[in-house]
Amino acid sequence: MSRLLLVVDRARDWAPYYPSEDVLTFDQYLNFSPPPGRRVRVINLCQSARYLSRGYYCSLLAEARGHHVVPSVMTLNDLSRKGLFSLELEELDQSVTEWLDQASAAEGSREIRVRTCFGQAAQQALKPVARILFERFPCPVLEVVFRYRRKWQIDSMKPAAPSDLEESEQDLFASALDHFSSMIWRKPRTRRRYRYDLAMLVNPEETLPPSDEAALKRFERAGRKLGINVERVQRRDYMRLPEYDALFIRETTAIDHHTYRFARKAEAEGMVVIDDPVSILRCTNKVFLADLLKTNKVPTPGTLILSRDEKDAHLRVIRELGLPVVIKIPDGAFSRGVIKARDEKELKDGLKDLFRQSALILAQEYFYTDYDWRIGVLGGRAIYACKYMMVKGHWQIYQHGGASVQSGDFETLPTYEVPRAVIQAALNATRLIGNGLYGVDIKQSGNRVAVIEVNDNPSIDSGVEDRFLGGELYTLVMQEFLSRMEAVRRR
Incomplete structure (x- = not known):
């Protein structure tokens, strides 16, 4: 503390x-x-x-x-x-x-x-x-x-x-x-003493936050049991950050965003921080991530990086990846900024639309499966596994449009029931990023395994990712913070 x-x-x-x-x-x-x-x-x-x-x-x-x-x-x-x-x-x-x-x-x-x-x-x-x-x-x-x-x-x-x-x-x-x-x-005689103080950055107004209210409360309870005072902070609390020993970001991250500034400041103050700024930088840009995975031979769907100035980019996509194909902006989240092009016209129109938002676009082989694996990795080990099903009649796990965002069903499993190749692909991918908390999205068809992306700020919602482990999942996260804060104190 x-x-x-x-x-x-x-x-x-x-x-x-x-x-x-x-x-x-x-x-x-x-x-x-x-x-x-x-x-x-x-x-x-x-x-x-x-x-x-x-x-x-x-x-x-x-x-x-x-x-x-x-x-x-x-x-x-x-x-x-x-x-x-x-x-x-x-x-x-x-x-x-x-x-x-x-x-x-x-x-x-x-x-x-x-x-x-x-x-x-x-x-x-x-x-x-x-x-x-x-x-x-x-x-x-x-x-x-x-x-x-x-x-x-x-x-x-x-x-x-x-x-x-x-x-x-x-x-x-x-x-x-x-x-x-x-x-x-707070008067000293009434103040409960904790060994450490952890700031948990949240945004109550966020439509699709990484953790719901029930999950946030479970993080707080798990922390208290370990002697960690978990206190929620918001964007306005930026200057209070050095009061704490650690920062846990439970708000969707981006580079040009206060979440990244929080991570940078926390790291500069010598605090334990998850998500750390390097992880945010590497994960939130899909172009960087795709190139990193390809360079290090981590299996992925066929992928092309397209430039706004490239002539006839749509023809190269069709020639090398075929149709249908998926195109996406580098920093989309929760299936936003992602288009499935079924023919040449949809591809040209989609590229035109996305190039208005970014100088580089990612084109990816359409690799359909009934579900995506999501493997949660913390400190270099897999701690939870989910199957996220596609929305009925749709090709993604989220469907935007209309009054609300639809999501598919899910199934949570113990990590020992997940195919070994899936777990290994998740660990290989996150090893290139860091040792924080990640959610790795993976497609599997028969013996083929392909990493779609690595999320630096994965969803942990009550009744979903914690369906198998229950409160133990929150304890694992808080124990990781505790061991890191103790290591800092011993320096």
């Missing part, structure tokens, strides 16, 4: 707020020694952040000790260089400039000064600005000066401390800090 510290200049600087054993003065932090192997998160609330001041040394010492600190020395240095944070406000909502115009008229000044706390602002219109600035320059309290020069711009920005805040701003600070890190507000 990580330790969270608030460092202030003097004890009286914290007087307006809830007392906490996690608040240290700068002098106390100088002599602070955490138990060996325990991760420490520091929020530097010292008054001055100038070079060689107490605030500067607080961040510098924290980094030297391997503590994760906000603000970092890099952030303090960046804030001292005006050119790095000049921000044109044209990219932001019109309500921002409207509020600045109104404030300027009321105050009779072309200069408006506001304070933000952990990416939050008291003024509703300024909340988008506060969030963007905090993501770029993570600093607990920022004093931001807007100036009008033909248009509104940020003229200056500097760190501030709780002791600088007026009484009307103290509630905002307390609320923002509570949101940023609720752990410090």
